[in-house]
Amino acid sequence: MKSRYEAAKNVFIDSVDINDYIELNSSLSAYKQLEHSINKPLKMILLFGRPGTGKSILLNRITEKLKHQKEIYYFDTPAINEKEFFHKLFKVLTKKDLPKNTEVNFSALVDFCKNLRDKREIIILLDEAQMYGPEMMEKIRLLSDTRTVKFIVSLHKTDDEDLIAKEHFQSRIWEVIELKNASREDQTSYIHKKLLKKNLFEIANSIKDKDMKLIHAFTKGNFRECNKLFFTIFEICEYYDKNEPSKIKYDQIPKRIIEMAALKLGYINV
Amino acid sequence: MYDIKPLEEEWNKYKKKKMKPWYVLLLTFIVVTACVFIFLNYKDLILSKFDNNISVPSDKSLHTSVFIDRSLMMLEVKNKRIQDSDNEEKTEHKIGKITEIDDPMRYEHPNAKKVAITVTEPVKKIKVIEKPRKRMHLTIIETTSSSAYKDVERRFSDTADPDDSLFLARTYYEKGNNKKAIYWALQTNKLNSNIEESWIIFAKAKARSGHKSEAIRILSNYIKRSNSIVAQRLLIKLKK
Numbered sequence: 001m002k003s004r005y006e007a008a009k010n011v012f013i014d015s016v017d018i019n020d021y022i023e024l025n026s027s028l029s030a031y032k033q034l035e036h037s038i039n040k041p042l043k044m045i046l047l048f049g050r051p052g053t054g055k056s057i058l059l060n061r062i063t064e065k066l067k068h069q070k071e072i073y074y075f076d077t078p079a080i081n082e083k084e085f086f087h088k089l090f091k092v093l094t095k096k097d098l099p100k101n102t103e104v105n106f107s108a109l110v111d112f113c114k115n116l117r118d119k120r121e122i123i124i125l126l127d128e129a130q131m132y133g134p135e136m137m138e139k140i141r142l143l144s145d146t147r148t149v150k151f152i153v154s155l156h157k158t159d160d161e162d163l164i165a166k167e168h169f170q171s172r173i174w175e176v177i178e179l180k181n182a183s184r185e186d187q188t189s190y191i192h193k194k195l196l197k198k199n200l201f202e203i204a205n206s207i208k209d210k211d212m213k214l215i216h217a218f219t220k221g222n223f224r225e226c227n228k229l230f231f232t233i234f235e236i237c238e239y240y241d242k243n244e245p246s247k248i249k250y251d252q253i254p255k256r257i258i259e260m261a262a263l264k265l266g267y268i269n270v
Numbered sequence: 271m272y273d274i275k276p277l278e279e280e281w282n283k284y285k286k287k288k289m290k291p292w293y294v295l296l297l298t299f300i301v302v303t304a305c306v307f308i309f310l311n312y313k314d315l316i317l318s319k320f321d322n323n324i325s326v327p328s329d330k331s332l333h334t335s336v337f338i339d340r341s342l343m344m345l346e347v348k349n350k351r352i353q354d355s356d357n358e359e360k361t362e363h364k365i366g367k368i369t370e371i372d373d374p375m376r377y378e379h380p381n382a383k384k385v386a387i388t389v390t391e392p393v394k395k396i397k398v399i400e401k402p403r404k405r406m407h408l409t410i411i412e413t414t415s416s417s418a419y420k421d422v423e424r425r426f427s428d429t430a431d432p433d434d435s436l437f438l439a440r441t442y443y444e445k446g447n448n449k450k451a452i453y454w455a456l457q458t459n460k461l462n463s464n465i466e467e468s469w470i471i472f473a474k475a476k477a478r479s480g481h482k483s484e485a486i487r488i489l490s491n492y493i494k495r496s497n498s499i500v501a502q503r504l505l506i507k508l509k510k
Binding site: 236239243256259260263264268269270 | 273274277278280281283284285287
């Protein structure tokens with residue numbers, strides 16, 4: 001027999017799926033800010049925040065929203081090397097594939113971009129930009145200087161990556177958008193909306209405010225951590241539902257299970 | 271999920287660890303409450319023990335040495351500590367009165383009416399020297415005197431213990447019964463002619479009953495034999 005918690009568990013599988021996008025007050029504000037920045041004559045925009053704050057999903061969403069209005073491209077995974085990156089870029093700019101053994105002449109590419117000025121406005125969203133080396137970032141800057149290609153660079157906010165941001169973008173980035181962890185209210189809303197989207201009303205109602213208080217304390221409002229924790233909570237609930245139903249109540253999630261999930265994920269230690 | 275059992279065990283450990291401070295707090299609260307409760311209920315006892323610095327066993331030993339007779343088990347004992355100098359003066363006064371009459375050693379025997387006893391046992395002397403101002407007094411109040419005396423008299427007929435006869439001589443003298451005091455002092459002297467107190471009582475009782483010259487004669491004889499200072503003083507007193 002299929003447990004009711006199985007579906008709930010699957011809701012929290014961590015993925016960057018636009019269909020899973022939950023519109024929250026904070027994310028709506030970030031979205032509007034980014035959309036506004038894209039419309040400005042900027043060369044580069046820096047989007048940064050700690051892992052799990054929703055940068056990727058925001059980039060994904062803006063791509064989906066603007067893809068019919070603007071020439072926008074989303075590079076979700078960083079290229080493993082310069083050659084691959086320029087192959088991808090060449091395809092975006094020329095709409096043609098480059099033969100595998102051919103290397104892109106960067107100067108020629110810059111010239112090509114200069115020629116496209118005022119003819120095309122290309123927006124490229126670079127996710128996980130901390131993976132690109134300094135040389136690559138310098139080339140990206142030179143390309144953005146042509147004013148044909150606008151780069152939106154998404155970075156993880158850690159001490160080291162802040163340094164990268166300072167070194168490479170300080171004098172060039174014209175707009176910085178920071179994504180922060182969700183407040184308890186936003187996180188509660190996120191969980192409920194996520195469950196209701198899959199018609200899991202009863203389970204959504206079984207998550208009380210006091211549970212969210214505890215969950216927010218464990219995850220510090222991070223969406224990815226929150227997804228991980230809920231996935232584990234419902235995984236434990238699923239086990240009990242199938243094997244020891246006396247240990248579970250359907251109208252609420254026992255605090256014990258939340259703590260067990262937190263123990264499993266290492267938020268708390270014995 | 272296959273690792274649910276280890277996870278449950280881990281959670282149990284976590285719960286115990288989490289609750290530990292609360293258990294400690296609860297235990298502390300119980301202990302503190304109990305201590306406060308005990309202190310409030312036995313405040314007087316605790317404070318008196320703390321102040322006196324005289325251990326309970328010494329009291330017990332005193333009791334046991336005093337109550338050697340079953341017939342005297344009904345005596346009430348009151349412990350009293352006299353701290354200030356005024357009280358001490360009063361005590362000295364009382365003691366003075368007693369020593370004027372008797373040897374302190376005689377108080378090892380019970381059945382005296384309102385007698386204050388200074389604890390000057392040889393073993394306890396160390397403590398008394400350490401704190402000379404602190405003296406402990408026992409006030410023994412007789413409640414069943416007549417029956418108690420009869421019991422002692424009856425026992426004397428069986429045991430012929432000079433302590434019993436001396437006790438009776440002393441008590442009757444204090445009660446003003448000179449005739450009986452003389453009789454029991456004589457009985458004591460017959461059993462042991464070296465007891466100074468019995469000679470003193472005998473002489474005093476004789477003098478009080480009007481036979482002053484006989485008393486002087488007896489005392490003189492005793493002084494010749496024993497050279498007793500107490501007897502000499504009494505003799506001077508009687509001669510005045």
